[in-house]
Amino acid sequence: MKARTGYSTSLKQEFLKKWIKGIRIYSNFKKDMNILERKKAIKLSADLAIASTRNASTRWSRTLTANISKNETNKIFVEQIFSDSEVIKKEAPSRLMARSNRIASKKIWRRSHITQIKARKMGPYAVKARSIAKKLVKNRTKVLKSLVPGGENMDGISLIKETLDYIVSLRVQVDVMRRLASAAENSTRSL
Numbered sequence: 001m002k003a004r005t006g007y008s009t010s011l012k013q014e015f016l017k018k019w020i021k022g023i024r025i026y027s028n029f030k031k032d033m034n035i036l037e038r039k040k041a042i043k044l045s046a047d048l049a050i051a052s053t054r055n056a057s058t059r060w061s062r063t064l065t066a067n068i069s070k071n072e073t074n075k076i077f078v079e080q081i082f083s084d085s086e087v088i089k090k091e092a093p094s095r096l097m098a099r100s101n102r103i104a105s106k107k108i109w110r111r112s113h114i115t116q117i118k119a120r121k122m123g124p125y126a127v128k129a130r131s132i133a134k135k136l137v138k139n140r141t142k143v144l145k146s147l148v149p150g151g152e153n154m155d156g157i158s159l160i161k162e163t164l165d166y167i168v169s170l171r172v173q174v175d176v177m178r179r180l181a182s183a184a185e186n187s188t189r190s191l
Contacts, residue, residue, distance in 0.1 A: 011053055011172050018049035018081065019176070025080045044068065046177070048081045050169045059158070060166045063150030 022045030027033070033041065047064055054061035065082075069075045115130075141159065145151035148163050 008168075008172065011169075012176050014053045015049050015172055016176050016180075018052050019045050022046075022048050022077075022081050026077060029077065044074065044077070045081075046173055048078060050173045052082055053172075054165070054169065058162055058165050059150040059154065060148050060162050061169075067149065 023041060026041040026045055030037065030041075048068060051061040051064040051068075056062050056065070065078060069078045141156065144159060144163060145154065148154075148159065148166050151159055151162065154162060
């Protein structure tokens, strides 16, 4: 548990550093911003910061960066946020990851095969329950694919792995933003 806290702390520190860097770059890029432009700068900087903390090791971070880069103005901003050492890699799954996916697929196949054998023994009630469960899983998977950047093109196992990583990253983002807002609120009270 302690190692996870350390990982989370270093991720939070990296996110905060890159977020502040992004806000500075954006504010230098555009001097006089109205409230909506500031909101956009904060969101854009936060999205890029959290994506860059993953060093393009996940699909969602690459997709998020690519989506932001579609706009020419944002493209310049993205290039300045990412340092030279942080080249956005194209996806090249390692042998280890492919092996773990195969092992997971075999386990899923075994479980579904055993479930099918049990269902045959139970009769028509199991068939109806199974079709309802499949429909429910299909609908929830569709929703999940729409929530995770790049999720539309992922298989089930990759979607779950990417979703877990995305949730951890979003949690880091929210924690840092809450602490920053709390610190700002406390500093205004003391004035």
